[in-house]
Amino acid sequence: MAKLIEGDRIGKQGRLGVGCSAAVFDESRQRLLLIRRTDNGRWAVPGGYMEPGENFTEACAREVYEETGLHVTVVRLISVNTNPHAILEYPDGNRWQLVVLHFETQTLGGELTPSDESNDFRYVTEAEAAALDLGPLDRLRLADSFVAQSAATIRDII
Numbered sequence: 001m002a003k004l005i006e007g008d009r010i011g012k013q014g015r016l017g018v019g020c021s022a023a024v025f026d027e028s029r030q031r032l033l034l035i036r037r038t039d040n041g042r043w044a045v046p047g048g049y050m051e052p053g054e055n056f057t058e059a060c061a062r063e064v065y066e067e068t069g070l071h072v073t074v075v076r077l078i079s080v081n082t083n084p085h086a087i088l089e090y091p092d093g094n095r096w097q098l099v100v101l102h103f104e105t106q107t108l109g110g111e112l113t114p115s116d117e118s119n120d121f122r123y124v125t126e127a128e129a130a131a132l133d134l135g136p137l138d139r140l141r142l143a144d145s146f147v148a149q150s151a152a153t154i155r156d157i158i
Contacts, residue, residue, distance in 0.1 A: 001039045002088040011084040011097035019100045020060035021047025023078060023145035024070065024107060026123045032145055034129065034138075035067050036120035043122070043132045045141050047100070060103050068121065069113030072105035079144045079153040081137060102141045 022045060024033040034043040046067045050059040057074040064072045082099045089095045112121045124132065126146045134142065144153055 002090050004086060005089050005095075006086045009084050010087050014087040014089075014095035014097045017088075017096035017098050018050045019048055019098055020050060020056055020063060021045045021100055021102045021141055022060050022064045022072060022074075022105045023102065023141070024064060024068070024072060024105050025145075031123035031125050032129070032142060033068065033070075034122050034124055034132070034134075034142075035118035036122075038117055038119050041133070042138075043129075043134050044138045045102070045145075046118075047102075048117075056101055057103070060101075060105065064105065065110065067115055067118045068110070069115075070110040071108040073108055075104045075106050077152040078102045078104050079141065079155060081140065081155045083156070098137075100137065100141075102144060104145065 024046065025031065026033070033046065035046050036042070037044050046064045047060070048063040050056070054062070060074055061072050064070055079102045080099070081102065082097065084097060087095045087097050114120070126142065129142050140155070
């Protein structure tokens with residue numbers, strides 16, 4: 001499990017890790033899909049790191065499929081988030097300053113299926129999510145997902 005380390009411009013001590021995450025709404029468009037992570041038990045939006053040779057939308061769709069069993073297509077960019085004052089350190093010693101692109105998606109098919117990374121799923125309203133154990137970045141992405149805006153939010157998290 002990765003450990004969050006914070007400090008003034010600590011991002012300089014890591015490498016940039018580009019990730020994609022997804023806002024997967026139910027048919028009513030009132031509730032958003034969250035996964036329960038197997039590594040820390042917290043609720044989160046589906047997502048993860050890009051792999052070499054992928055573009056953003058491919059990475060987003062792959063991560064959603066790997067974590068949920070759902071096939072999605074990207075509709076639009078919701079937000080871009082990074083924080084130069086925080087890195088994730090993994091047990092193997094790798095340190096990453098994240099740059100995360102968060103996308104609205106449309107579900108094309110599939111069936112919710114547990115994976116090595118997720119063991120539970122829940123569609124929630126913004127109010128219902130307030131009572132769940134989510135990390136700070138997941139709270140921001142969830143809130144951004146429920147805002148009906150036409151332009152993406154660019155956030156340097158400080």
